Amino acid sequence: TRSTRPQRMLKAVQKNGTKGNPESVISAIDYFCKHSEWAMNVGDEKGSILDSVVTEVNPSTVLELGTYCGYSTVRIARLLSPGTKLITLEFNPVNAAVARQIIAYAGLQDKVILVEGSSGDLIPQMKERFGIMTFDFIFLDHWKDRYLPDIKLFEECGLLRKGSVLLADNVICPGTPEYLEYVRNSPRYESKYYPAHLEYTKVEDGLEKSVFLG
Ligand SMILES: O=C(NCCCCCn1ccnc1)c1cc(-c2ccc(F)cc2)cc(O)c1O
Numbered sequence: 001t002r003s004t005r006p007q008r009m010l011k012a013v014q015k016n017g018t019k020g021n022p023e024s025v026i027s028a029i030d031y032f033c034k035h036s037e038w039a040m041n042v043g044d045e046k047g048s049i050l051d052s053v054v055t056e057v058n059p060s061t062v063l064e065l066g067t068y069c070g071y072s073t074v075r076i077a078r079l080l081s082p083g084t085k086l087i088t089l090e091f092n093p094v095n096a097a098v099a100r101q102i103i104a105y106a107g108l109q110d111k112v113i114l115v116e117g118s119s120g121d122l123i124p125q126m127k128e129r130f131g132i133m134t135f136d137f138i139f140l141d142h143w144k145d146r147y148l149p150d151i152k153l154f155e156e157c158g159l160l161r162k163g164s165v166l167l168a169d170n171v172i173c174p175g176t177p178e179y180l181e182y183v184r185n186s187p188r189y190e191s192k193y194y195p196a197h198l199e200y201t202k203v204e205d206g207l208e209k210s211v212f213l214g
């Protein structure tokens with residue numbers, strides 16, 4: 001059957017990237033998306049904001065919801081302190097297989113635990129399966145209608161501590177109105193909006209950073 005866009009993206013990374021060089025993998029994906037086929041990676045503009053938040057938080061425990069091709073996984077993992085691993089959840093097995101290869105091509109496979117399944121099922125298993133107490137940093141980039149139920153799940157499962165940082169992609173486009181309303185009006189979060197654009201376009205989008213206050 002015809003290849004998928006993520007599979008064509010992987011080919012572009014293998015052709016234009018340098019094995020073991022995360023920066024070259026990021027550049028190869030951005031080039032592919034700008035000159036060949038648009039794809040829903042967080043992209044370079046929002047990716048730079050992601051980089052600055054990860055660097056500021058310098059997290060020891062990290063969760064990403066929505067691996068897709070592993071672009072933001074590579075962006076985050078390349079900034080983590082030695083010995084720190086990030087857990088990333090992907091629902092689509094075909095995309096997960098591509099992401100594993102892109103993460104490995106970047107040389108970051110030892111810093112990433114990719115788990116296939118739905119966030120609703122996996123979040124309650126975090127403590128028992130991965131020995132997580134709480135997450136320092138969470139990047140939300142999966143189904144937009146799952147952001148709100150999943151943040152409530154984090155609270156219910158005791159996976160947040162005073163100072164935990166949640167960074168959400170696409171809060172304008174495609175949009176996550178119920179999530180935004182929740183984090184901006186809840187006394188338990190301090191929220192801040194980072195304006196940007198939908199990856200590789202001029203369409204308005206942005207990231208919402210929410211700090212759990214305990
Ligand atoms: O839907 C998105 N992501 C979730 C993909 C499925 C996640 C599966 N999964 C993983 C774990 N649990 C569930 C998304 C969409 C767009 C977009 C914007 C404009 C447009 F015209 C078309 C698309 C831009 C993004 O930046 C996105 O992130």
Ligand SMILES: [Mg+2]
Binds near residue numbers: 040041042141169170
């Ligand atoms: Mg996104």
